[in-house]
Amino acid sequence: MKYLSCRYIEHGLDFEHTRLETCCFTCHSGGGHITLNSDYKGEMIDWDKLFTLKRKYREEHRKGNILPNCKGCVFLEEKDWDEEDYINFLQFNYWIQCNSKCTYCYEVQNKKIFDKIKPYNTVPIIKEMIEKNILRKGGEIAFGGGEPTIAPEFEDLIKLLTESSFRNMRIHSSGIKFSPAIEEAIKKGVLNVVISIDSGCEKTYKKIKTVNSFKKVVENMKKYAAANKNNYGLMTSKYIIIPNVNDNRKEIDLWIETVKSIGGRWLAVDIEDVWYKTNRATISPYYLDLVNYIIERANEYKMKVELYDRARGLKEGKNQI
Ligand code: SF4
Ligand code: SF4
Numbered sequence: 001m002k003y004l005s006c007r008y009i010e011h012g013l014d015f016e017h018t019r020l021e022t023c024c025f026t027c028h029s030g031g032g033h034i035t036l037n038s039d040y041k042g043e044m045i046d047w048d049k050l051f052t053l054k055r056k057y058r059e060e061h062r063k064g065n066i067l068p069n070c071k072g073c074v075f076l077e078e079k080d081w082d083e084e085d086y087i088n089f090l091q092f093n094y095w096i097q098c099n100s101k102c103t104y105c106y107e108v109q110n111k112k113i114f115d116k117i118k119p120y121n122t123v124p125i126i127k128e129m130i131e132k133n134i135l136r137k138g139g140e141i142a143f144g145g146g147e148p149t150i151a152p153e154f155e156d157l158i159k160l161l162t163e164s165s166f167r168n169m170r171i172h173s174s175g176i177k178f179s180p181a182i183e184e185a186i187k188k189g190v191l192n193v194v195i196s197i198d199s200g201c202e203k204t205y206k207k208i209k210t211v212n213s214f215k216k217v218v219e220n221m222k223k224y225a226a227a228n229k230n231n232y233g234l235m236t237s238k239y240i241i242i243p244n245v246n247d248n249r250k251e252i253d254l255w256i257e258t259v260k261s262i263g264g265r266w267l268a269v270d271i272e273d274v275w276y277k278t279n280r281a282t283i284s285p286y287y288l289d290l291v292n293y294i295i296e297r298a299n300e301y302k303m304k305v306e307l308y309d310r311a312r313g314l315k316e317g318k319n320q321i
Helices: 007-011 047-062 111-115 123-131 154-163 180-187 202-209 214-227 249-261 273-282 285-300 309-315
Strands: 002-005 012-015 035-037 077-080 087-092 135-143 169-173 191-196 234-241 266-271 304-307
Touching: 002 047, 007 012, 007 047, 007 087, 007 135, 035 047, 123 135, 123 154, 154 169, 154 180, 169 180, 180 191, 180 214, 191 214, 191 266, 202 214, 214 234, 234 249, 234 285, 249 285, 266 273, 266 285, 266 309, 285 304, 285 309, 304 309
Parallel strands: 012 087, 087 135, 135 169, 169 191, 191 234, 234 266, 266 304
Antiparallel strands: 002 077
8 A cells, every 4th residue: 555654663673771662763754663662672573563553553554644754754655555563674773882983973972871780692583583584685784883893603603694685785884893794794795884984094094983093994994895706795984063173174085085096885974863963954055065066076086875864855945854
């Protein structure tokens, strides 16, 4: 049946630190956080209960009542949705620890709260999802943070998914630790590693990340880019525009030249989350110009650019509530 909904309400599951949600997107006017379990610590999942709740949400969209928390979301689309219960958009955001200390990071800013949360292991749950055909192909599997590559189960998890023939995986990594499982999956053409370097030189990198890892990250981006021989698996270098820190053409040029010099061909752009949410109604056209400038520079070098949801919201004029 054709109606306005989104792939995450229909078939999404997001592992958060202490909750299960449909997705991790929170930058639109509705604010996101559509909860499937508000007190989750890594236990096996009661699938009947979870899908009963998902069906309730989906039914609201089918009736034309967009959930209040989904309002304004860039992922809403009108299409013919199927009626089956399964997951094919899976997000992992449960891992807290990180080897970077980005100034804009919510987890760094709330370290005392996050230090008290005990990490859990999703491998047994993913095995069950594969065995029961709950996790299906055709969507996307995405990892956010903390830093996924330092989770003890990370290499096993990527190998499990790769060997089970899942494609279209996306890992958001600081790029500080090199992962052989990521490299292998890029070679197979099934994974895109997105490294948010946010800068084009050591000085700006240190100012944002507060660690001295610029050279290491560039070196790892180069290794991942070299694994992308067939142009299927990818290394994407991401730039989060941070007002008054890296919001200038000079830094953007340095970043694009760095990516070009290591053989990278894919870029992504976003805008700093807290600033965006606080200033969304009054964002100066200067920031849309910067996003457009990145697109122009990328076109010049025949690079591809992906706009993440805040940059996309700005481009599509959906930043205002
Ligand atoms: S509409 Fe947006 S907030 Fe709602 S489930 Fe979909 S992606 Fe998440
Ligand atoms: S890399 Fe990600 S998780 Fe780590 S500090 Fe930076 S924003 Fe936070």
